[in-house]
Amino acid sequence: MSLRVRLVAKGFEVPLVVEQEVAQGAIPAGHVRVRLAASGVCHRDLIDRQGRIPYLSLPVTPGHEGVGRVDAVGPGLDPSLVGQRLATLHRDACGECPRCLEGNTSFCAQAAHVFGLTADGTYATFITAPRSAFYAVTLDEAALDDATAACLACTFGTAYRNLVTRGGLKAGESVLITGANGGVGVAAIQIAHRHGARVTAAVRETRHVEALKALGADEVVVAPDGRVHDHCGGFDLVLENVGASVFPHALRCLRLGGRLASVGNIDPTRVPLNLGQLIVFGQTVFGAGGATPDDMAAVLALHGQRPFVLPIAGRMRLFQAEEAHRLLAQGGLFGRIVMSPDPDTEVSP
Ligand SMILES: [Zn+2]
Ligand SMILES: [Zn+2]
Structure with missing residues (x-):
């Protein structure tokens, strides 16, 4: 089953819509399709939902924190990418401008693919996006579980970029x-x-x-x-x-x-x-913007030496996205809520 959650109107009056049996279209050049294993629920998702960032393009699949393995690649990409473990950055990068060439890909002015805002995000079974909008997760599930990996860039990546890089x-x-x-x-x-x-x-x-x-x-x-x-x-x-x-x-x-x-x-x-x-x-x-692949390589290296702890406040299913937003909006959670696209996932409050 292929699911996706849709935000169809700004604000909290109109509930999120869960669509089932979503057909997958052709994969554009330079893009990968990733089968997601987990999606983090971030406070920015609530800000996005309210349209408080001016780029919201509706309808859209919310979420910018996800991890999974490449399921298929578009023209121009190496087919050996299939099976590789990738996780989302906040957005893509051109890879050619001065900012990209110096490694500051989150300062790339050419990027337009912003998960959950201008492009479909991670509240889904599959996500298709430019390869540059992901970073390679070089640790396997035993060393870095899916729930932590899904949220690593937006939490540890953001912290690393602000404290250390910037x-x-x-x-x-x-x-x-x-x-x-x-x-x-x-x-x-x-x-x-x-x-x-x-x-x-x-x-x-x-x-x-x-x-x-x-x-x-x-x-x-x-x-x-x-x-x-x-x-x-x-x-x-x-x-x-x-x-x-x-x-x-x-x-x-x-x-x-x-x-x-x-x-x-x-x-x-x-x-x-x-x-x-x-x-x-x-x-x-x-302000530092999102983490870059270089920031994430440093975070993964630190995690590999001694695992970081990311408290998980709750595990839920994609079907429960509306409930997840309600819990997060209440405030006071210790750590992240993580959702799985797998309807059989065990849930914990
Ligand atoms: Zn986030
Ligand atoms: Zn660039």
């Missing part, structure tokens, strides 16, 4: 990670810890404290109102995972010359920025 994190530096109980947060704690940083995690609820310490946080601050600077400060690097409600407070946690990576946009409200503070304190604010 953030230049060095051993001995102090790092603050806000929204630390989310997927990127738990990944960032582990990556920063392994790079020898001193890690402070910030959350809203005390119930996450012990689990985050177990993942490598040296200190966990609980700021129910998001005012993290009431509790800590002077950081070399801040990874801000929440958005407008926390960003201004997180910025005040930087030392002079410190840098802040902005990753969270849960609340898309715009924020006022104190330019005087930025100038006088010599601080850097940047």
Whole structure:
């Protein structure tokens, strides 16, 4: 059976539609068709669903976190790709522009195939997309299970790109990670810890404290109102995972010359920025875009040395996509919900 979930209208009033026995069309040149084993449910899926990113093209299959094996390839690709394990990046890349040639494929201006927004995403049995929109998962299922592999790029890849590739994190530096109980947060704690940083995690609820310490946080601050600077400060690097409600407070946690990576946009409200503070304190604010194949190769190498932990908040079936969105929208989950296209998959709440 070939399934796909369709988003047919913006917002939550119109339920997601599950289509069955979906026919597979011809595969365009340079594209691969992947039979997906798992699909992550990400907070961005809710943002996409509400049309808060201006590129949403309806109807569309949601989701940008998936893993599986190549089922068939289009013209121009090596047939030996069939069977290879691939997972999704956020989008494709041209492979020829200066940004692509320097390895910053997520800064490619030619890319137009954005999973779940401009192109069909991962809430499906099959996904057909340009080969450049995937990275090779060089570990097998025994070393990296499907649930973790599906979400690896959007969590550990995003954390790695912001902390290490773009953030230049060095051993001995102090790092603050806000929204630390989310997927990127738990990944960032582990990556920063392994790079020898001193890690402070910030959350809203005390119930996450012990689990985050177990993942490598040296200190966990609980700021129910998001005012993290009431509790800590002077950081070399801040990874801000929440958005407008926390960003201004997180910025005040930087030392002079410190840098802040902005990753969270849960609340898309715009924020006022104190330019005087930025100038006088010599601080850097940047957004990093999605992980690249190079970032993912580094993440896979680290995982191969010692496995990362990605908490799975629930396992569900594609049929339950609407329920998955409802659970995620409620907030407070510890880790990711992962869905399987296999209707016989065991589910766990
Ligand atoms: Zn995601
Ligand atoms: Zn390019």
